Amino acid sequence: MPDSEAVTRLKVAIIGCGRVSEKHIRAVSGLSDRLTLCALVDTNPDAPSNLLSACKKKIKKYNDVKAGMKSYIDYKEMLRDMHPDIVAITVPSGLHFQIAKDCLEAGSHILLEKPMTMSNKSSRELYELAESKGLRIAMGHIYRYFPIVSLLHEDMVNGAFGKVGHGSVIVRWGHENDYYQQAAWRGTWKSDGGALMNQTVHALDLMCYLMNAEATSVNGMIARRFRNMEAEDTAMGVYTFGNGALCQVEGTTATFPKEHEASFYINTEKAAIRIALYKGKPSYSIRTAKGKNLAFKYLRRYIKQNGLSYLISVAKNPHYGIYTDLYKSITTGTSPVADGRSGYLAVDMVLGFYRSVLKKNEIELPLPNEFKIEEMAKLEL
Ligand SMILES: NC(=O)c1ccc[n+]([C@@H]2O[C@H](COP(=O)([O-])OP(=O)(O)OC[C@H]3O[C@@H](n4cnc5c(N)ncnc54)[C@H](O)[C@@H]3O)[C@@H](O)[C@H]2O)c1
Missing domain, CATH: 3.40.50.720 (NAD(P)-binding Rossmann-like Domain)
Structure with missing residues (x-):
């Protein structure tokens, strides 16, 4: 600074x-x-x-x-x-x-x-x-503010990974029933949505950011298995992306709260990228075809670019990264890394998923017409 x-x-x-x-x-x-x-x-x-x-x-x-x-x-x-x-x-x-x-x-x-x-x-x-x-x-x-993610995006954009084959994202963000009872809005179709709209939406956004592509269609299914809520506690589906890649998604809050897990996998021509957060601990692996892990190389590059204290701050609290970035974007005229466009595209991805559940069909994205999440209340789960 x-x-x-x-x-x-x-x-x-x-x-x-x-x-x-x-x-x-x-x-x-x-x-x-x-x-x-x-x-x-x-x-x-x-x-x-x-x-x-x-x-x-x-x-x-x-x-x-x-x-x-x-x-x-x-x-x-x-x-x-x-x-x-x-x-x-x-x-x-x-x-x-x-x-x-x-x-x-x-x-x-x-x-x-x-x-x-x-x-x-x-x-x-x-x-x-x-x-x-x-x-x-x-x-x-x-998730866009996790350490090294910005560099992986940068290299995806400049072609260092070659073509993207497919991706897979898992969000097992368990919440017990008391979480849903703490506030009346939680888990309702009108004010929250389920595991997909609340806990998975920003993970879907990360897949777009890392794969440097936008979703073009989705086919999904939802269920309410263990939680007392109106919306779904479990969602599974497949997106297609503009670059031809498929991406499978599992989003759930029906798992144990002590086992919080978010993992991201991207298979490319030149490396298999894995980012995982398990019980609050992050791990990274960027493996080449020969099995070499480039994660430390990325970490060193990230520290050189941002400094060690910034890395520690965002690792403890990614919101620190969002505020740092927003400050920079306001004072220098750039766009935030997670900008408004990423916000509406992520919502469109989730709503497309929900619409495919209602229609029992693959749905093209972006959605051509307005779709409000409250339309999901028609569905008997
Ligand atoms: N990015 C993340 O990691 C992350 C994590 C958790 C929650 N969230 C999001 O943050 C939002 C809040 O979630 P939360 O779990 O903190 O909710 P919460 O219910 O714990 O807190 C919401 C607060 O807003 C207050 N409020 C309600 N109506 C208001 C109004 N009109 N004016 C001022 N205050 C009002 C409530 O009294 C309450 O204190 C949600 O949209 C949720 O999806 C994001």
Whole structure:
């Protein structure tokens, strides 16, 4: 970073002080040379102070952070008072669209949690609104910010891996029933969706990023096996991509919560790429035909490019990477790595999958017409 005297500090407000917001506060406080938290908003008046107390030990310069911000219960009042440069939207997914739209209309850049919205049309509308106003949307697609992922993408784009054969993505993100009972919106078709829309959407986004291609069709099936929820707890399907690659997907929350796993496999002409996160521990393998693992080479290149302390920060909290990138994109005029376009394409992939379940058919992507997730409520699971 340049000398802190010369750096513009941007004001960040967070709307929604629930489970994921802690990652946002930690990232913002870790970037205090560039960002300052100006407001916390929640319709529950106790939530901002509960959130601050819960992460007291994890926030750098806690007293300064607390003293420098105001709490609100009405986000519109906060937007009028504070004019934040960046608003992080961490409310239930069914509320993303309206709040994001209001923030963009008020002139703020946004960091929008995944999934972008609950319909392909509204996701696209947000993207186009931001573009028309010259504002940035950074998506909470955390996997794009895992160490070395940006380099793998770069090399895929420059042809270093040759053609992509196929891919496979597994998200076994187990949640017990109490997770669904903690908040009424969770697991409902209207406000959340199931394992695919909530837990798998950003993994699908990563496959597009790594394969450097967009999905052109999908055929999927869903089931509710173990969890008491309205939507599915298990989804399996196959996408085709514009480069001819097939990609299979398994997304589930019906597994044991202590066995969280997200794994990504891409078979290319020149290497087999494996990225896995198991019980919070990441592992990487980029094997050539001769069996040589290039992972350390990538790690060294990543550290040389970004520094060791950045690597440690994003490995602990990928949201740190999203905020770093958003700051850079606002101050230098570039596009965030996980931009608004990635947001609506990922939603389109999920909705296409759900539509194929309803139609019992392969569905072409991008979807030609509007499809809202609430149409899934017709389905008896
Ligand atoms: N990127 C990731 O890794 C990640 C991880 C978890 C959750 N998420 C996403 O983050 C979002 C929030 O998830 P969560 O688990 O933190 O939810 P949560 O239910 O724990 O928290 C949501 C908070 O928003 C508040 N809220 C509701 N309506 C509001 C309004 N109109 N104005 C202000 N506050 C309001 C609630 O009171 C609650 O405190 C979801 O979209 C989810 O998919 C992303």
